[in-house]
């Protein structure tokens with residue numbers, strides 16, 4: 059998504075909250091103990107009536123009663139009413155319904171899941187999996203007639219466990235648009251309309267207006283569609299999702315507003331409530347808020363994901379597009395997955411020929427030949443700063459303008475494009491730091507990205523040329539396999555987590571740059587007014603795109619291993635991830651041009667084939683969640699009401715010595731190492747060989763002694779569990795510095811890797 063439009067949202071929110079006396083609040087009551095929906099709803103109304111003078115007023119203020127997957131409701135309240143509800147004994151949290159923003163196919167071949175790889179090698183058997191798995195996409199809805207959502211030829215009946223439905227509405231007829239591929243479609247508007255007023259141009263139905271939901275759904279589970287491409291053949295190949303046989307259930311929670319996708323928390327929680335009832339197996343949601351983050355149980359997405367995990371449903375979120383500065387990763391709950399974005403080995407080189415004797419190559423998605431005169435930005439823009447407001451009212455007809463991101467600076471390429479369009483230029487050459495030069499999305503005006511070195515050469519040529527140079531550009535080519543990949547996108551949000559730095563986030567990286575996927579033909583590829591192009595496949599970039607890649611892999615894993623928990627699925631994805639690129643070097647971090655560390659990629663780059671057979675998994679038990687919830691400050695009583703079954707939950711009176719570092723997570727983070735500290739991990743044997751012996755290899759973080767006991771684990775049964783202990787001891791004085799390492803368990807066949815993150819702080 060065009061990231062620079064973000065400012066308008068914050069502004070709109072401010073205006074709204076200042077004119078409204080009542081706001082939509084969410085009242086969260088924990089797990090759902092009443093097995094009857096009507097009972098739960100009347101209980102919610104009863105609670106709500108206590109802060110109103112009449113039951114009728116209470117009924118009128120209620121938006122949703124959440125009574126399937128968990129217990130709670132949303133209602134229009136003033137701050138006094140919200141405060142009184144928050145004081146009630148059974149209420150866990152009360153929070154305002156905030157607005158989230160969307161994070162905006164070659165990728166699957168790059169990940170080793172190839173459909174059309176010639177006659178010699180059959181496709182991997184894993185691709186036959188998935189028809190028994192239902193993936194829920196929380197997004198902007200769906201363009202149901204896209205070829206991506208056709209029934210595959212041999213479609214089995216819909217799984218009998220499915221309890222969801224297709225809800226009709228504007229331009230959406232369930233009897234026509236739903237089939238054995240698209241088996242569920244719902245939409246949630248009450249929270250959005252309460253906050254922003256009635257929708258206008260949007261479809262009042264599951265149909266997709268913005269394109270984002272169609273794109274992400276097609277990445278996760280799109281059916282196989284041969285011979286598709288973006289503009290004029292760029293990226294031609296077979297389009298398909300990660301799990302092309304899996305079923306799709308669409309939950310439209312996000313609505314187009316000023317060309318941005320906005321999703322309110324009241325609606326998101328309603329979608330979780332239904333999805334948990336309907337029987338989805340995997341949920342993919344590419345939205346979030348930029349930091350500061352809210353406490354876990356004051357966030358709909360985290361509450362919904364918590365109860366999903368409790369019911370064995372995997373949830374994956376995008377990590378956000380706020381990189382490359384550290385500490386801005388979003389969606390950091392330990393019961394879900396947070397995904398970073400990285401490149402694939404496809405590029406779109408575009409030739410720039412100046413005066414017939416000076417050639418450079420940039421990156422672009424240009425489909426035609428362009429020629430014109432070449433000019434520096436200073437001729438058309440005040441100070442050479444390529445921004446709309448800097449235009450000097452001089453036309454640049456038939457001219458290619460050279461712009462620098464460093465002047466101004468021009469933070470987003472879209473700003474320079476808007477300026478070039480205003481000047482009526484025929485194309486733009488945009489020079490930026492080498493980390494930012496990838497062609498990510500379709501442009502409104504033909505734009506070639508060059509790095510600052512090439513930009514400088516062009517600028518110097520221009521400055522010394524005795525006459526006006528002539529330039530010829532394009533068209534772009536599609537080149538596969540010649541670019542080293544993956545590298546982490548500069549925009550991908552980095553760790554550590556600002557909410558719980560003791561759990562490493564992001565967890566994993568997956569393709570998220572220049573991803574070609576299905577698109578509504580009525581939605582302009584750039585979303586900009588005046589863009590009349592109609593296409594059925596579009597390039598998009600963002601962690602929005604990497605998130606459904608992980609959802610597709612989770613669907614394959616769930617299908618291959620129906621008895622696996624969400625924690626086991628996450629563990630197998632993380633412990634088998636790659637940290638090296640196609641040149642066998644450590645993956646590069648776009649944004650710094652240096653090797654990655656776990657804050658860029660978590661455990662690494664997803665490897666679907668290896669994830670199918672991880673050998674060992676780190677499961678998460680109820681006791682881990684109890685530990686975590688107690689550690690973040692909830693009382694025994696509250697934790698009891700959040701966890702099902704409530705067992706004999708007690709927060710240890712002195713739990714402070716057991717930190718979240720003991721949470722049985724596949725990565726290990728020691729938040730503040732002052733003295734010697736020992737943590738525990740437990741693994742289960744899920745390999746095909748029940749008799750197996752694992753040995754450990756350690757890469758120690760700098761300045762830290764790491765001792766593991768035992769160093770050998772002998773398994774003789776499937777599902778057998780073993781625990782090991784890791785002792786960390788500082789060997790030097792440090793006053794606050796992160797150091798990284800890894801622990802790898804191997805039986806000669808499997809490699810079970812956990813990244814280590816230690817914050818060494820034993821200085822004065």
Ligand SMILES: *[C@@H]1O[C@H](CO)[C@@H](O)[C@H](O)[C@H]1NC(C)=O
Nearest residue numbers: 079109110111136137138139
């Ligand atoms: C909040 O609403 C209640 C019930 O309608 C009302 O009695 C109360 O005066 C309101 N408080 C404020 C501060 O507006």
Ligand SMILES: *[C@@H]1O[C@H](CO)[C@@H](O)[C@H](O)[C@H]1NC(C)=O
Nearest residue numbers: 284285286287290291294295
């Ligand atoms: C793919 O589509 C293009 C354009 O639509 C067509 O020219 C080409 O022959 C097709 N290739 C195959 C293998 O069907």
Ligand SMILES: *[C@@H]1O[C@H](CO)[C@@H](O)[C@H](O)[C@H]1NC(C)=O
Nearest residue numbers: 412413414415416519523524
């Ligand atoms: C390019 O060719 C022109 C003549 O066509 C010549 O004047 C100019 O010096 C050449 N520039 C370079 C960099 O070779």
Ligand SMILES: *[C@@H]1O[C@H](CO)[C@@H](O)[C@H](O)[C@H]1NC(C)=O
Nearest residue numbers: 453454455456481482483484
């Ligand atoms: C803008 O450029 C186009 C050619 O690209 C030209 O036909 C048109 O006349 C120009 N507009 C103005 C206002 O000069």
Ligand SMILES: *[C@@H]1O[C@H](CO)[C@@H](O)[C@H](O)[C@H]1NC(C)=O
Nearest residue numbers: 502503586587588589590591
């Ligand atoms: C888009 O269509 C409108 C109206 O049909 C037209 O005025 C405009 O020039 C078109 N824009 C482009 C980029 O083709």
